[in-house]
Amino acid sequence: MVGSPKKVSPSTRSPKKSSRTLQDLFVQESPHFTITSSSPTSGNEELLSTISYCTFVFTFTDPSESPAQRDSKRLQLTRLVSILKSSKKAVHGKVLVALVTMISANLFRPLPPPSSPSAITDLPEEDDPISVFSPLWSHLQIVYEILLKLVNSTEQKMLRECMDHSFLRNLLALFQSEDPRERETLKNVYHKMYSKFICDRSLMRKSMTEVLLNYVFETEKHPGIAELLEIWGTIINGFTVPLKEEHKLFLMRVLIPLHKTKGMQVYHRQLAYCVSQFVQKEPMLGGVVVRGILRYWPVTNCQKEILLIGELEDLVENLDPDQYRKLALPLCTQITKCINSWNSQVAERALYVWNNEQFVKMALIGTVEVFNVIVEGMEKNLKWHWSKSVRQLTESVKVMLEEMDPDLYSKGLMDMEAKESMAHQEDIKRKKRWERIELEAAKNQFLNPQRYIRVSY
Numbered sequence: 192m193v194g195s196p197k198k199v200s201p202s203t204r205s206p207k208k209s210s211r212t213l214q215d216l217f218v219q220e221s222p223h224f225t226i227t228s229s230s231p232t233s234g235n236e237e238l239l240s241t242i243s244y245c246t247f248v249f250t251f252t253d254p255s256e257s258p259a260q261r262d263s264k265r266l267q268l269t270r271l272v273s274i275l276k277s278s279k280k281a282v283h284g285k286v287l288v289a290l291v292t293m294i295s296a297n298l299f300r301p302l303p304p305p306s307s308p309s310a311i312t313d314l315p316e317e318d319d320p321i322s323v324f325s326p327l328w329s330h331l332q333i334v335y336e337i338l339l340k341l342v343n344s345t346e347q348k349m350l351r352e353c354m355d356h357s358f359l360r361n362l363l364a365l366f367q368s369e370d371p372r373e374r375e376t377l378k379n380v381y382h383k384m385y386s387k388f389i390c391d392r393s394l395m396r397k398s399m400t401e402v403l404l405n406y407v408f409e410t411e412k413h414p415g416i417a418e419l420l421e422i423w424g425t426i427i428n429g430f431t432v433p434l435k436e437e438h439k440l441f442l443m444r445v446l447i448p449l450h451k452t453k454g455m456q457v458y459h460r461q462l463a464y465c466v467s468q469f470v471q472k473e474p475m476l477g478g479v480v481v482r483g484i485l486r487y488w489p490v491t492n493c494q495k496e497i498l499l500i501g502e503l504e505d506l507v508e509n510l511d512p513d514q515y516r517k518l519a520l521p522l523c524t525q526i527t528k529c530i531n532s533w534n535s536q537v538a539e540r541a542l543y544v545w546n547n548e549q550f551v552k553m554a555l556i557g558t559v560e561v562f563n564v565i566v567e568g569m570e571k572n573l574k575w576h577w578s579k580s581v582r583q584l585t586e587s588v589k590v591m592l593e594e595m596d597p598d599l600y601s602k603g604l605m606d607m608e609a610k611e612s613m614a615h616q617e618d619i620k621r622k623k624r625w626e627r628i629e630l631e632a633a634k635n636q637f638l639n640p641q642r643y644i645r646v647s648y
Contacts, residue, residue: 238274241267242289246296251326261330268333275340282341283349290341291353297334299361302368305412323369335376342383350387356394359384363398366415378418382425399423400445407448416449420461427468434473442469442476447483456494463502467509474511481506481518485525493534500529500540507549519557520564526550527568530585535578542584545591555595559602565592566603567610 245268249261271290275282282290325331342350362384365377385395399419406413430438446469449455449462470477484503489495503522510518529541544550554561569592572585593600 238286239289241271242286242293245271246293248297248300249327249330265329265333268330268337272333272336272340275337275344281345281349283345287341287345287349288353290337291358294334294338294341295358295361297330298338298365302365305369305414325368325370325373328370328372331373332376335373335380339376339380339383342380342387347387347389351390354384354388356391359388359391359395360398363395363402366402366418367413369414374415374418377415378421382422385422385426396426400441403445403449407445407452411452411454416454417458417461420449420458420465424461424464424468427465430468430472432472434469438469439476442466443479443483447480448487450484450499451487453492456498459498459502463498463505466502467505470506470509474509475514477506477510478514478518481510481522485521488525493532493537496529496532496534496537497540500526500537500544504544504547504550507547507553510549510553515553515556516558519553519561523554523557523561524564527564530568531571531576533577535581538572538576538578538581539584542581542588545588551595559599559606562596562599563603563606566600567607570604570607 245264247264249256249264251261362377362381366374368374368377381395385392388395399422402413402419403416406416427438446462446466449458455462466480470480481503484499488499503526507522526541526544529537532538532541554565569585569589573582573589576582576585589600
């Protein structure tokens with residue numbers, strides 16, 4: 192297929208030819224693939240031959256594969272990229288079909304099983320635990336570059352003839368690759384295709400939604416959730432107001448449940464951005480989001496708690512003020528529970544929420560019941576918390592609240608003392624009841640001693 196270099200006779204070059212065709216560029220970039228006649232068909236055949244050569248896939252694990260052959264394929268792929276970038280004319284016809292076939296052969300492959308299928312991280316998002324670098328990347332990177340060039344430079348109608356729904360589904364499946372380089376590149380390509388394939392946007396959104404639902408309710412194993420949510424972030428940013436019912440359902444049925452998974456830390460930044468976009472567009476959705484997050488609040492995962500406290504604080508900034516009174520009690524109750532957490536990081540993060548003016552405004556607008564919850568949490572921390580820094584922060588917040596409304600804080604203290612007194616009286620009554628029960632049980636045992644039946648084996 193690859194012959195020895197040949198010189199092109201000057202007679203074969205036409206001086207009248209001013210535009211550079213794809214075949215001319217191919218000859219220039221690939222001197223050992225010379226065209227021996229002026230026929231454009233010959234140039235097409237050479238180009239198609241190179242594309243066909245690049246269709247062969249190397250596994251990089253088979254010992255029979257020659258490193259020289261791998262390097263040769265990488266060189267041919269690089270030359271194809273150079274030709275596509277240099278050409279001023281769009282690729283079409285047989286060349287486009289051949290390129291898409293070559294791309295499909297290289298990209299759509301069986302992905303290896305997860306290297307750590309049960310790995311769930313409690314680490315911050317930057318310490319991604321599932322980053323495995325594929326040896327195929329030296330070829331895949333160039334193939335993705337060719338695909339991106341085709342998407343950018345080819346008309347949508349022509350692309351759509353070669354890249355059908357099956358192609359889009361196969362491309363989406365590649366987000367399960369554990370190589371972060373591939374997922375990052377794939378994210379850019381898929382988003383470009385979403386922008387270009389206007390008629391297929393609904394299908395692409397539906398397909399991505401199915402992947403997210405499967406992750407939340409079935410497997411909780413998928414390396415590419417962060418990248419998919421990043422694509423969704425740009426899509427949601429383009430939604431018009433008022434939001435369609437379909438989009439609101441996506442928020443309630445997909446985005447909010449994504450807060451409950453064990454691996455949420457890996458994609459929380461992207462998830463929080465998507466949710467905030469919805470609330471910014473329609474602040475009335477803030478109540479649904481806050482209640483949803485509180486419903487999925489973690490019990491033992493401190494890192495998730497810290498992330499969710501930050502997300503709630505950001506959401507308060509965009510809430511409709513009319514919702515303050517309804518959300519004050521559940522929101523302040525959860526923040527107070529976090530303030531009383533034995534984990535000092537969670538407690539400190541919750542205390543810093545009181546630096547947020549909107550949160551303080553919401554707490555003060557709330558009823559006396561809300562303030563009583565806050566006062567009780569503060570006093571409990573000052574009395575029982577083991578961390579000195581937490582107690583110091585709590586004292587600062589207490590001083591701030593007393594200065595804002597001293598009468599309300601004093602009333603909260605009185606209500607707390609009354610509540611503790613009632614609880615103490617109930618505890619005394621309960622102990623007396625147990626004592627009577629134990630006394631009656633002892634009398635019955637004395638009057639009716641238990642008879643044991645001897646069983647012989």
